[in-house]
Amino acid sequence: MSYEPLVTEFLGVTLKNPVLAASGTVGFGREYETLASLSKLGGICSKGLTLNGSLGNDGPRIYETPAGLLNSIGLENPGVGRFIKEELPFMRSLGCAVIANLGGHSEIEYIKGASLLNDAEIDILELNISCPNILDGGMAFGIDPKSAADITKKVKAKSRHPLLVKLTPNAPDLIAVAAACEEAGADGLSLVNTFLGMAIDTKLRKPVFNNVYAGLSGPAIFPIALRMVHEVCKAVSIPVAGIGGIAAKEDALSFLMAGASVVQIGSMTFAAPDTMAKLVDELYDYCKLNALENIRQIVGIL
Amino acid sequence: MAVISENIEIAKGIFKMCLSGAPLGEAGQFLMLKQPDSLDPFLARPLSYCNIDKNSGTVTLVYQTIGKGTKAFSKLKQGSLMQAVGPCGRGFPLVSGNAVLIGGGIGTAPLLLLAHALRESQPERHIKVHLGFREEAYLIKEFGQYADEVSVDIGGIITDAADFSQAAAYYACGPEPMLKAAALKAEKAGAELYISLEKNMACGVGACFGCTCKTKGGNKRICKDGPVFNALEVHDVL
Numbered sequence: 453m454s455y456e457p458l459v460t461e462f463l464g465v466t467l468k469n470p471v472l473a474a475s476g477t478v479g480f481g482r483e484y485e486t487l488a489s490l491s492k493l494g495g496i497c498s499k500g501l502t503l504n505g506s507l508g509n510d511g512p513r514i515y516e517t518p519a520g521l522l523n524s525i526g527l528e529n530p531g532v533g534r535f536i537k538e539e540l541p542f543m544r545s546l547g548c549a550v551i552a553n554l555g556g557h558s559e560i561e562y563i564k565g566a567s568l569l570n571d572a573e574i575d576i577l578e579l580n581i582s583c584p585n586i587l588d589g590g591m592a593f594g595i596d597p598k599s600a601a602d603i604t605k606k607v608k609a610k611s612r613h614p615l616l617v618k619l620t621p622n623a624p625d626l627i628a629v630a631a632a633c634e635e636a637g638a639d640g641l642s643l644v645n646t647f648l649g650m651a652i653d654t655k656l657r658k659p660v661f662n663n664v665y666a667g668l669s670g671p672a673i674f675p676i677a678l679r680m681v682h683e684v685c686k687a688v689s690i691p692v693a694g695i696g697g698i699a700a701k702e703d704a705l706s707f708l709m710a711g712a713s714v715v716q717i718g719s720m721t722f723a724a725p726d727t728m729a730k731l732v733d734e735l736y737d738y739c740k741l742n743a744l745e746n747i748r749q750i751v752g753i754l
Numbered sequence: 755m756a757v758i759s760e761n762i763e764i765a766k767g768i769f770k771m772c773l774s775g776a777p778l779g780e781a782g783q784f785l786m787l788k789q790p791d792s793l794d795p796f797l798a799r800p801l802s803y804c805n806i807d808k809n810s811g812t813v814t815l816v817y818q819t820i821g822k823g824t825k826a827f828s829k830l831k832q833g834s835l836m837q838a839v840g841p842c843g844r845g846f847p848l849v850s851g852n853a854v855l856i857g858g859g860i861g862t863a864p865l866l867l868l869a870h871a872l873r874e875s876q877p878e879r880h881i882k883v884h885l886g887f888r889e890e891a892y893l894i895k896e897f898g899q900y901a902d903e904v905s906v907d908i909g910g911i912i913t914d915a916a917d918f919s920q921a922a923a924y925y926a927c928g929p930e931p932m933l934k935a936a937a938l939k940a941e942k943a944g945a946e947l948y949i950s951l952e953k954n955m956a957c958g959v960g961a962c963f964g965c966t967c968k969t970k971g972g973n974k975r976i977c978k979d980g981p982v983f984n985a986l987e988v989h990d991v992l
């Protein structure tokens with residue numbers, strides 16, 4: 453038998469490995485197909501979709517910070533329908549799992565979007581109730597346990613796909629939100645989305661972003677994300693995808709040891725496009741070196 | 755990974771960096787450059803091809819030190835490694851006939867390779883270059899290799915000097931007010947003008963939607979669908 457220590461079952465889907473590309477950082481796969489060797493990964497998450505698409509936010513959208521960046525994209529996307537027609541066939545052709553990330557401004561928009569995705573061959577639906585960059589909806593659903601549970605339950609009832617609920621670290625009581633989503637029927641949780649941050653243009657004496665606040669990601673957030681994943685993994689029994697600031701093998705291993713079954717890499721792909729592919733190789737070597745039958749043997753050991 | 759073969763100051767705060775082993779591209783396209791393994795600065799910096807020696811495979815970049823990233827670049831020594839992703843974006847179309855190039859400040863950098871390419875693609879055409887600088891001029895001699903006329907202005911308004919009634923195509927790169935002035939003059943004269951836009955970038959390859967701008971044809975990613983646009987397409991947003 454061949455040695456396949458990275459094969460991972462996640463929400464009933466068999467992944468080649470536990471390394472996934474985080475939503476919003478690889479678009480729909482085309483641009484990074486070769487640069488980031490996407491077909492080598494366990495899966496890729498689409499850019500956040502909304503039912504009818506969106507042009508995104510005006511003004512500056514990217515601002516570099518120490519070891520990270522603030523973004524205020526505002527879910528620019530072609531809409532669920534065009535995603536299915538124009539982007540999904542390509543994503544499918546990559547030969548890794550396809551996760552559709554679904555955002556929304558209202559309950560009805562989420563539900564309609566999820567229903568439309570029932571016609572699509574995706575492996576997992578990632579419910580984004582954590583986008584800090586749209587003014588109504590988005591993160592508002594993920595801040596409060598009751599509204600998070602509500603939307604989770606309604607989408608779960610409508611969707612035929614395994615449901616991964618993506619949480620925001622900006623929730624005052626993240627563990628309560630996580631537990632409420634589990635209770636409401638989520639098949640898994642992914643965290644963290646970006647931390648609300650701010651930048652000021654001191655020359656112009658005004659905020660850099662039109663929305664004033666924006667989402668912080670990258671290595672700068674790693675230790676906080678790790679703590680949050682650890683806390684949530686202790687509190688729930690559904691699988692967790694660990695996200696936030698992964699730059700190298702040690703970071704990914706830390707998330708797995710803290711209890712995440714898989715990891716998603718976001719911002720680091722911008723800095724070094726081969727990060728995820730390299731990580732797959734390094735995790736393989738790690739298993740071999742440590743005589744692990746499967747990487748899952750280190751999941752949640754802490 | 756590319757290797758730095760030269761990195762010298764050619765004017766105050768203006769550096770020339772030569773790379774071997776970097777991907778080659780066309781005039782107006784750019785590279786996303788970063789020192790490998792550095793988490794701070796975190797993102798790669800977009801720099802345009804300033805010239806390319808196809809025989810030796812050497813890429814020349816000319817950059818101004820602005821902040822953290824470009825200041826760190828300026829300290830790198832010969833032999834240092836550089837991560838270079840590219841060629842990124844769509845460059846300048848080489849319109850047949852006489853050409854006028856208008857560069858302001860560091861915006862002159864990509865125009866050098868453009869002049870080179872225009873000359874190579876049509877040796878008999880007339881190429882006129884207007885270069886404007888705030889204090890100190892640079893790259894003038896290099897432009898002389900390819901252009902028929904090079905006019906240099908220090909401290910003035912460069913678009914005032916350009917005549918938009920003669921050439922087959924006009925190309926501009928520089929600060930936004932300069933591009934705006936050029937776009938207005940070109941529109942009035944019915945001239946074909948291509949401009950190169952800038953916006954902060956994260957990926958540089960079209961994946962993050964971090965650099966979109968509004969155009970007549972809808973949202974466009976400056977890093978992928980640009981950075982060069984027909985001025986008519988974008989001049990409302992300038």
Ligand SMILES: Cc1cc2nc3c(=O)[nH]c(=O)nc-3n(C[C@H](O)[C@H](O)[C@H](O)COP(=O)(O)OP(=O)(O)OC[C@H]3O[C@@H](n4cnc5c(N)ncnc54)[C@H](O)[C@@H]3O)c2cc1C
Nearest residue numbers: 516799800801802817818820821822823824863952953954
């Ligand atoms: C397509 C393109 C081609 C370019 N070509 C050249 C060139 O050939 N020579 C040259 O000197 N400069 C060029 N620039 C501008 C250059 O990228 C910026 O000056 C540089 O990124 C500044 O980085 P910094 O760390 O020194 O400044 P900081 O202000 O510390 O940078 C902070 C962040 O803002 C971004 N940023 C700051 N200014 C700009 C800008 N004008 N455009 C885009 N991002 C910016 C940086 O990339 C970084 O992410 C180009 C920009 C673009 C978009």
Ligand SMILES: Cc1cc2nc3c(=O)[nH]c(=O)nc-3n(C[C@H](O)[C@H](O)[C@H](O)COP(=O)(O)O)c2cc1C
Nearest residue numbers: 474475476500523580644645669670696697718719
């Ligand atoms: C430019 C950018 C765009 C993003 N877009 C989305 C999105 O559309 N949907 C989503 O759920 N998360 C989005 N995210 C969040 C990431 O998926 C990820 O949760 C976050 O960046 C933390 O991981 P990182 O530190 O590895 O980047 C985006 C992040 C960035 C930097």
Ligand code: FES
Nearest residue numbers: 958960962963977
């Ligand atoms: S910088 Fe990412 S799309 Fe242009």
